Amino acid sequence: MTAMPVGTASTLVIAPMLVVLVAAAGTLLLGRHPRARTAVSLAGGAGYAIAVAAIDWYIVLAPDAPGIATYQVGDLPAPFGITLVADGLSAFMLTMVATLGIASLVFSTRHLPDGERRSYYFPLFHFLALGVTGAFLTGDLFNLFVWFEVMLMASYVFVAYSGGPQHTRAAFWYVSLNLLASAVFLLGVGGIYATTGTLNMADLAQRLANPAAYGLEPVPVVGLLGLLLSVFAIKAGLVPFQFWIPTAYRAAPPQITALLAGATKKVGIYAIIRLSFTVFAGAEVAIDLPLPLVGVAITGDSPLPFIGAALFVMAAGSILLGGIGAVGRDSMEGVFAYSSIGQVGFIAIPVAIATTAAGPELRRFAIIAALVYALNHTLAKGLLFLAVGTVRSATGTSRFADLGGLAKRSPPLALAVFVGSLALVGIPPLSGFFGKFLVFDAAARAGSGPVLVLLLVGSLLTIAYATRLWNRSFWGARTDAVEAATVDPVQVAILVGLAVAIIAVGVGFEPVYEFAETAAEAALDTEGYVDAVDPQAASDLGGLNGGGH
Amino acid sequence: MTGVVLAAAIGTLFALGTFLLLRRDLIRVVWGLAIISQAANVYLLAMGGIAPATAESVPILAGHGEHVPETADPLVQALVLTAIVIGFGMTAFALVLSYRVYEEHDTLDVTELGESE
Numbered sequence: 001m002t003a004m005p006v007g008t009a010s011t012l013v014i015a016p017m018l019v020v021l022v023a024a025a026g027t028l029l030l031g032r033h034p035r036a037r038t039a040v041s042l043a044g045g046a047g048y049a050i051a052v053a054a055i056d057w058y059i060v061l062a063p064d065a066p067g068i069a070t071y072q073v074g075d076l077p078a079p080f081g082i083t084l085v086a087d088g089l090s091a092f093m094l095t096m097v098a099t100l101g102i103a104s105l106v107f108s109t110r111h112l113p114d115g116e117r118r119s120y121y122f123p124l125f126h127f128l129a130l131g132v133t134g135a136f137l138t139g140d141l142f143n144l145f146v147w148f149e150v151m152l153m154a155s156y157v158f159v160a161y162s163g164g165p166q167h168t169r170a171a172f173w174y175v176s177l178n179l180l181a182s183a184v185f186l187l188g189v190g191g192i193y194a195t196t197g198t199l200n201m202a203d204l205a206q207r208l209a210n211p212a213a214y215g216l217e218p219v220p221v222v223g224l225l226g227l228l229l230s231v232f233a234i235k236a237g238l239v240p241f242q243f244w245i246p247t248a249y250r251a252a253p254p255q256i257t258a259l260l261a262g263a264t265k266k267v268g269i270y271a272i273i274r275l276s277f278t279v280f281a282g283a284e285v286a287i288d289l290p291l292p293l294v295g296v297a298i299t300g301d302s303p304l305p306f307i308g309a310a311l312f313v314m315a316a317g318s319i320l321l322g323g324i325g326a327v328g329r330d331s332m333e334g335v336f337a338y339s340s341i342g343q344v345g346f347i348a349i350p351v352a353i354a355t356t357a358a359g360p361e362l363r364r365f366a367i368i369a370a371l372v373y374a375l376n377h378t379l380a381k382g383l384l385f386l387a388v389g390t391v392r393s394a395t396g397t398s399r400f401a402d403l404g405g406l407a408k409r410s411p412p413l414a415l416a417v418f419v420g421s422l423a424l425v426g427i428p429p430l431s432g433f434f435g436k437f438l439v440f441d442a443a444a445r446a447g448s449g450p451v452l453v454l455l456l457v458g459s460l461l462t463i464a465y466a467t468r469l470w471n472r473s474f475w476g477a478r479t480d481a482v483e484a485a486t487v488d489p490v491q492v493a494i495l496v497g498l499a500v501a502i503i504a505v506g507v508g509f510e511p512v513y514e515f516a517e518t519a520a521e522a523a524l525d526t527e528g529y530v531d532a533v534d535p536q537a538a539s540d541l542g543g544l545n546g547g548g549h
Numbered sequence: 550m551t552g553v554v555l556a557a558a559i560g561t562l563f564a565l566g567t568f569l570l571l572r573r574d575l576i577r578v579v580w581g582l583a584i585i586s587q588a589a590n591v592y593l594l595a596m597g598g599i600a601p602a603t604a605e606s607v608p609i610l611a612g613h614g615e616h617v618p619e620t621a622d623p624l625v626q627a628l629v630l631t632a633i634v635i636g637f638g639m640t641a642f643a644l645v646l647s648y649r650v651y652e653e654h655d656t657l658d659v660t661e662l663g664e665s666e
Contacts, residue, residue, distance in 0.1 A: 142628050142631075145632075146631060146635075149635050149639075153638075153639075153642075156642065160646065160649075164653075165653040165654055168646060168649045168650050168653055169650055169653075169654065169662055171646055172575070172643070172646050172647060172650050175639070175642065175643050175646060176578060176579075176582060176643065179582045179585075179586060179636075179639055179640075179643065180570070180582065180585065182586065182589075182635070182636075182639075183582075183585045183586050183588070183589040184589075186586075186589040186590070186592070186593055186632055187589055187592060189593070189628075190589075190592055190593040190595075190596035190625070191596065193593075193596055193597070193624075193625065193628075194596035194597070194598070
């Protein structure tokens with residue numbers, strides 16, 4: 001494979017966003033032609049997958065790949081223009097989302113609500129994907145805010161989409177919370193601009209690493225990063241910001257909930273990883289925060305230990321609350337919504353370990369663990385929420401009281417859900433085994449006994465709710481609803497496809513691990529990130545004014 | 550001086566927004582959210598700093614003679630413009646949504662809404 005010219009690699013960075021944007025506009029224009037609309041939508045999904053695969057190969061994974069590529073929007077040099085950056089971490093997240101997105105998109109063609117609302121489904125779907133993609137690719141803090149909003153606006157409509165009383169109510173809570181979160185995001189962004197004089201992530205990293213040269217006083221960034229962390233924690237659904245998850249996840253159509261759990265949640269995790277490690281890790285701020293009440297002192301020379309301490313508490317709360325909450329739910333999507341809260345705790349624990357890690361080796365390893373676990377959660381939870389959609393369209397219900405004996409009614413469906421549940425529990429050789437194994441290993445290497453106990457308790461709770469769900473809906477006597485069910489073969493085929501993907505990731509784990517390793521290295525490689533974006537010093541402004549561009 | 554006035558205005562707006570946000574009436578909640586997002590916008594504008602403008606920071610001033618007024622940083626103005634548009638759209642959406650909630654639940658009282666299943 002010959003190396004690509006720099007210009008091509010650079011254009012590739014923006015390709016997935018362009019594809020989704022065209023698909024969104026196309027489906028919007030073709031609103032009244034169902035066939036053409038579906039065709040454009042599927043073509044958009046395929047184009048997106050190709051664009052992401054091209055980024056994966058040509059920018060990150062190929063033997064002679066540059067590892068990172070940037071696209072300066074409008075040819076304005078950083079930090080003045082908006083920079084888009086594709087590196088290993090972005091590529092890993094995009095691949096994860098593309099896999100689930102395709103499954104959800106194809107599923108959507110088989111499971112759509114009736115009436116006028118159909119015309120708006122696919123445009124919204126693509127705008128949601130656009131927001132997620134933009135958030136993964138942007139290299140600018142304010143631009144990240146904008147992509148968050150794009151993603152949220154589409155998700156607001158989806159939560160209200162089904163149009164029942166509970167749905168509008170859930171949507172109202174969801175919108176209110178996120179409007180507030182957006183204001184907090186702006187506070188963080190404004191504060192960081194006032195402190196450092198830039199919002200370009202690479203420029204930010206460069207200035208924070210050498211504050212004296214830029215005449216900065218970096219101390220406020222610790223608190224500002226805390227503000228941003230709370231916004232990202234809302235997106236990720238970490239305790240104590242988890243309360244919107246069950247209602248919103250129940251209200252949205254199941255194939256969209258699969259995306260909310262699999263993609264938008266991961267945007268929160270991605271933003272925490274990107275900002276903490278790539279951008280703020282180099283900031284030299286002496287932290288000395290004695291907490292006499294709990295007998296712990298947070299000390300360090302960067303904002304990370306502070307973030308890490310908060311993340312530990314939030315992750316621990318998520319694992320416990322999510323696990324305990326999931327055991328008592330009375331519907332499939334209720335169990336999975338609470339399970340999502342718990343699982344995101346399992347992703348946040350290794351991130352927290354990485355922020356407080358003593359050495360670079362442990363930090364790298366913990367991020368790999370978080371990424372592999374995130375991948376497993378996206379695949380498994382995506383499959384399970386899509387399965388809720390299948391069960392609902394087949395039987396008209398997803399409440400345990402009305403379900404039972406599904407296993408015999410549709411063995412392939414049962415098998416797919418079985419694989420998905422086992423992946424959540426973490427049984428070898430599925431993807432979930434490696435996810436759990438790496439998270440446990442990271443905790444063991446960090447030498448933290450309480451964290452290991454917490455992970456163990458969380459895993460036991462996972463087994464409890466997965467078993468209960470299985471007993472209540474797939475075993476037992478067939479209910480009338482199950483007896484009368486007609487299971488859609490295409491939907492089941494998609495579920496089986498995802499189940500195969502889960503098994504494939506587990507069996508052929510080596511390349512997945514290597515990809516995650518590349519992603520973790522990219523997340524930690526601040527220098528490479530800054531070099532690639534190449535933010536100019538303010539004194540070069542003359543070139544910009546000279547009209548040379 | 551400008552700084553003190555701005556800080557007081559931002560503080561008042563946030564206080565008012567928070568107060569409204571905690572009301573039982575849904576419309577007041579929307580008002581609260583709208584005010585808080587405006588407060589965030591004013592805050593963002595203030596974060597650029599208010600300084601005597603130079604032709605270097607605001608190029609258009611170069612052709613405007615001797616008198617150069619105090620100006621805010623143009624970059625944050627661009628950011629705020631984006632934030633205002635987003636905030637405007639979302640407030641409209643929240644208002645429509647609260648009307649829909651009223652249609653379906655026959656109440657705008659947050660406590661009653663929380664109880665109705």
